[in-house]
Amino acid sequence: MRDYTTLYQQLGQLAILTEQSGEMPADEIVLLKESGLLSVVLPGHELDFSDDHMPELLNLLKDVGRSNGAVGRIYEGHINTLFLIHLYATAEQRNYWFNQVEQYQKLFGVWNTDGAIGISFKRTENAVTINGAKGFCSGSSLVDYALIGGKTDRPSNGSDWQMVIVPMVLVDEPRIDYNSWKPMGMKASVSHTIDFSGIEIENDALLGMPGDYLKAPYFLAGAIRFASVQLGMAEAVYNNTLAFLRGLNRLEDPFQKMRIGRMAMAVHTGQLWITNSGNEFDSHKNQPDKYNHLIAYANLTRLTIESVCLEVLELSAKCVGAKGLMAPGDLERWHRDLSYYLRQPAPDATLQNAAGFLIKNDEGIEHFSGTTAVKTENNEYTVYS
Numbered sequence: 001m002r003d004y005t006t007l008y009q010q011l012g013q014l015a016i017l018t019e020q021s022g023e024m025p026a027d028e029i030v031l032l033k034e035s036g037l038l039s040v041v042l043p044g045h046e047l048d049f050s051d052d053h054m055p056e057l058l059n060l061l062k063d064v065g066r067s068n069g070a071v072g073r074i075y076e077g078h079i080n081t082l083f084l085i086h087l088y089a090t091a092e093q094r095n096y097w098f099n100q101v102e103q104y105q106k107l108f109g110v111w112n113t114d115g116a117i118g119i120s121f122k123r124t125e126n127a128v129t130i131n132g133a134k135g136f137c138s139g140s141s142l143v144d145y146a147l148i149g150g151k152t153d154r155p156s157n158g159s160d161w162q163m164v165i166v167p168m169v170l171v172d173e174p175r176i177d178y179n180s181w182k183p184m185g186m187k188a189s190v191s192h193t194i195d196f197s198g199i200e201i202e203n204d205a206l207l208g209m210p211g212d213y214l215k216a217p218y219f220l221a222g223a224i225r226f227a228s229v230q231l232g233m234a235e236a237v238y239n240n241t242l243a244f245l246r247g248l249n250r251l252e253d254p255f256q257k258m259r260i261g262r263m264a265m266a267v268h269t270g271q272l273w274i275t276n277s278g279n280e281f282d283s284h285k286n287q288p289d290k291y292n293h294l295i296a297y298a299n300l301t302r303l304t305i306e307s308v309c310l311e312v313l314e315l316s317a318k319c320v321g322a323k324g325l326m327a328p329g330d331l332e333r334w335h336r337d338l339s340y341y342l343r344q345p346a347p348d349a350t351l352q353n354a355a356g357f358l359i360k361n362d363e364g365i366e367h368f369s370g371t372t373a374v375k376t377e378n379n380e381y382t383v384y385s
């Protein structure tokens with residue numbers, strides 16, 4: 001991978017300024033566009049989706065998250081959209097949208113969480129009319145193309161959930177509810193509610209068939225991407241905690257040492273799960289008989305990362321105390337951002353589903369753990385079982 005250290009430093013500095021000003025993270029997105037990272041998964045680029053690069057992609061998402069959690073969130077949405085285009089677009093659509101990224105550095109986002117009135121699509125011969133709103137639209141007006149999911153009036157394959165890619169030039173300012181986003185953390189992800197009602201677009205904005213968005217294994221296994229951003233944020237909490245204690249000359253204290261050791265154990269556990277889940281993804285993504293294993297592994301990865309991050313946050317708070325968590329200090333923001341970003345959909349059901357898989361395949365936990373794919377030196381996979 002190219003060295004993006006300077007970008008990460010700049011994104012880290014901007015996180016402080018944007019938090020203080022309360023403005024949109026526009027400068028951060030300009031930097032992201034200039035860095036070339038928007039194109040990194042396109043054909044012929046470093047992490048081309050056509051090849052096996054998931055562990056590297058997860059590490060990249062982690063690195064961006066460690067520099068700036070909000071940008072990590074927005075960048076993950078961009079990568080997710082490009083992956084859905086890679087999987088489900090026609091050749092013509094793929095060329096068009098990929099070219100928008102390659103030539104013009106356009107930013108994409110996936111907004112699937114419905115607002116108070118969910119999205120629906122009414123189709124005519126040549127056009128689609130949208131009704132409803134989306135909540136949690138990370139990147140908001142900074143995004144150039146938004147992938148939104150909604151109920152189509154032309155269901156097929158037993159599903160009515162259709163993807164549509166909306167050029168944001170069609171979404172004028174009054175549709176964006178800037179008052180809708182007053183979260184505890186991740187303010188700079190600018191995840192506003194946006195009303196799409198009445199917007200009409202051409203049929204070639206339809207991506208894939210109804211049901212494609214939720215297809216196994218990609219939808220559920222995709223949780224490993226946001227988990228990687230979260231782990232990067234936990235690494236930032238660890239690094240900032242150490243820097244704070246070093247400034248106070250408190251690193252020789254045995255209790256502080258114990259907490260730092262436990263934080264390092266937690267972060268490294270997270271890294272092992274992320275790396276394994278990336279290898280799992282690459283080795284099993286084209287093997288339908290392995291999809292359930294892959295999804296269960298991704299679900300458990302996501303939940304392990306949540307536990308790891310919660311442990312790091314608790315230990316960090318004990319290490320630095322009240323003074324260390326005072327605004328406008330950097331740590332105060334990291335604590336709020338990570339605590340908030342850890343709240344992802346249906347964590348209880350996620351654990352139940354993974355446990356359900358383990359119970360159904362009652363072959364002993366050693367079988368589940370032992371089938372984890374490991375990448376060998378010549379880039380092939382060995383599956384230990």
Ligand SMILES: Cc1cc2nc3c(=O)[nH]c(=O)nc-3n(C[C@H](O)[C@H](O)[C@H](O)COP(=O)(O)OP(=O)(O)OC[C@H]3O[C@@H](n4cnc5c(N)ncnc54)[C@H](O)[C@@H]3O)c2cc1C
Binds near residue numbers: 077342343
């Ligand atoms: C910073 C941030 C950025 C985001 N950006 C985007 C984005 O760009 N695009 C997008 O589509 N989404 C985005 N989201 C939304 C995200 O995908 C989730 O929809 C959101 O985080 C759900 O969180 P929740 O805690 O409210 O989930 P919930 O699923 O409501 O979980 C809350 C609690 O309720 C429990 N629970 C869930 N369902 C039930 C039930 N039926 N009965 C009883 N208990 C239940 C859960 O187990 C959990 O304990 C973002 C979220 C965050 C935090």
